[in-house]
Amino acid sequence: MGKVLTIHGGVPLEGTVRVGGAKNLVPKAMVAALLGDTPSVLRNVPEIKDVTVVRNLLEIHGVKVDQDPETGDLTMDPSQAKSASNQAIDAHAGDSRIPILFCGPLIHSLGEAFIPDLGGCRIGDRPIDFHLEVLREFGAVVDKAVDGIRISAPLGLKGAKVHLKYPSVGTTEQVLLSAVRAKGVTEVSNAAIEPEILDLISLLQKMGAIISVHRDRIIRIQGVDKLSGYDHTALPDRNEAASWASAALVTKGDIFVQDAQQRDLTAFLHVYRQIGGEFEVKSNGIRFYHPGGDLNPLILETDVHPGFMTDWQQPLVVALTQASGVSVIHETVYENRFGFTDALVRMGATVQVHTDCLGSTPCRFGQRNFKHSAVVVGPAQLSGAEIDVPDLRGGFSHLIAALAADGTSRVTGIELINRGYEHFMEKLTALGANVELSE
Structure with a gap:
């Protein structure tokens, strides 16, 4: 069965994390x-x-x-x-x-x-x-x-x-x-x-x-x-930086991501502010925080660089479950990247996935029966659940959903997260997360 991560939700993540060299480099x-x-x-x-x-x-x-x-x-x-x-x-x-x-x-x-x-x-x-x-x-x-x-x-x-x-x-x-x-x-x-x-x-x-x-x-x-x-x-990992930024938004927290580079996060920062998140760019990193008030729904399409990166989509979908209204996300890079939303629905989110291209441009997955678009209606009150990590970014997204949820979640398959997130357990603990790891 592997290790089990128990997460007691409802605690805002606050503090500093440092991102290491990019997994994709x-x-x-x-x-x-x-x-x-x-x-x-x-x-x-x-x-x-x-x-x-x-x-x-x-x-x-x-x-x-x-x-x-x-x-x-x-x-x-x-x-x-x-x-x-x-x-x-x-x-x-x-x-x-x-x-x-x-x-x-x-x-x-x-x-x-x-x-x-x-x-x-x-x-x-x-x-x-x-x-x-x-x-x-x-x-x-x-x-x-x-x-x-x-x-x-x-x-x-x-x-x-x-x-x-x-x-x-x-x-x-x-x-x-x-x-x-x-x-x-x-x-x-x-x-x-x-x-x-x-x-x-x-x-x-x-x-x-x-x-x-x-x-x-x-x-x-x-x-x-x-x-x-x-x-x-190696350049810093922009995907890890975006993941912690989304964690700050979902948990209504305040995280300084040391070594995050504005230059490599331009498209993400644009969307982050559109949703209602805030950030401050410093010489040695970026502070991401929830400024209070409602989050805004939006329409979003992933794309290759310099567009909105596919690896940023999954953590951001969790944030959109907390936005007031209807959001539409069109995934154009990987055709099966919405499988992680099943767990979000079990936690209380309203997410529908579709085979149609719900975006301004038809993509290569259109008319091929891949569920590559999602409609998210929020805000949702998330509740703790039993979760098995499906993939790297989806797994991290489940973690931040569980951190924001009412009650306790038990997460298995966390070994997958080790593929791309360095010392993520230590980082969660340093940010104040109430988590326990057991065999």
């Missing part, structure tokens, strides 16, 4: 260390499960990984990189999708790569087919086997002209990690341009990569023969 930065011929140093590394998974995968591939016990900084030396057994990769990968990003760097280093069946949060279809198509365009040979996929490039990877059907973050990362040491020029159009992508580009430039970002989502990469290691400090 750090594991990919660790993979990039394989591309260098000297050690790399990565700073501001959060203690989350995804980091442990990638560290284990690097080590079974012969990369020497040392962590500073005081700062948490990682030093990764790829000079003894080697192939790993299928069984070892499968055992260490677990439910992570990170191994697919090892392909380009491993092909450059060793000539081949193996990836097992891949997991991840069940929030929608994230097929690895996009990744495999990209690798084929670089000249890779993909062989599917019973236990996974073997990818090789007998003639080495060659630059390619790649057009992404959708500006996928993962596929853009695949292109970058494969193209920097491929022969010739690569151009990717309709690329993702999230802050974490731009930070990965900065890191690769430090290694000696030749990369330029152009308007209209075009990125060009001139392949080079060799790269050196990097010394890089």
Whole structure:
């Protein structure tokens, strides 16, 4: 059954939390260390499960990984990189999708790569087919086997002209990690341009990569023969910052999120203030608080950067259950991201999910029977409930709903939250939450 988190609700969260390095950058930065011929140093590394998974995968591939016990900084030396057994990769990968990003760097280093069946949060279809198509365009040979996929490039990877059907973050990362040491020029159009992508580009430039970002989502990469290691400090996790901001709103609290960056939260801050939340930007972070009075309903569509990020949607839906009126949310990035609302309904919220595109623009999930739009009517009086965490962001959303609810909630499956929220139990306690963890 795992651990059970008991939450006694009705306590406003107040105090300071610090966000660590971005979950959506750090594991990919660790993979990039394989591309260098000297050690790399990565700073501001959060203690989350995804980091442990990638560290284990690097080590079974012969990369020497040392962590500073005081700062948490990682030093990764790829000079003894080697192939790993299928069984070892499968055992260490677990439910992570990170191994697919090892392909380009491993092909450059060793000539081949193996990836097992891949997991991840069940929030929608994230097929690895996009990744495999990209690798084929670089000249890779993909062989599917019973236990996974073997990818090789007998003639080495060659630059390619790649057009992404959708500006996928993962596929853009695949292109970058494969193209920097491929022969010739690569151009990717309709690329993702999230802050974490731009930070990965900065890191690769430090290694000696030749990369330029152009308007209209075009990125060009001139392949080079060799790269050196990097010394890089990961940007702060904007998703964790937005989650704590939503927690302040839902619990009628006041939270200072240390190291939160206004630059990377522009779309979120706009919506936060529209709802009726308030914030103060300081030199070392952002204070988020509920200023009193009613919260406002709104109409919202998620989108790729610079739009309103899908990872911000779930915690914000909990806030909208407390707004006075009808809110409409159209999810355009992942088709199954409203599964978490079942628990909110059991807690007393009024949420209806629909297959129609309830937004200004029809999206790629329209007419495909995915419940990807939601109507929320508030304010709702939430009550404690038995909850099983469905995915990372949905799980955190359940936590803040339980923290705002009357009565006691029992939450299982909290191990999923460890994938992306560093020391979240300690942070909850420091903010005054009345919580207990038991086996």
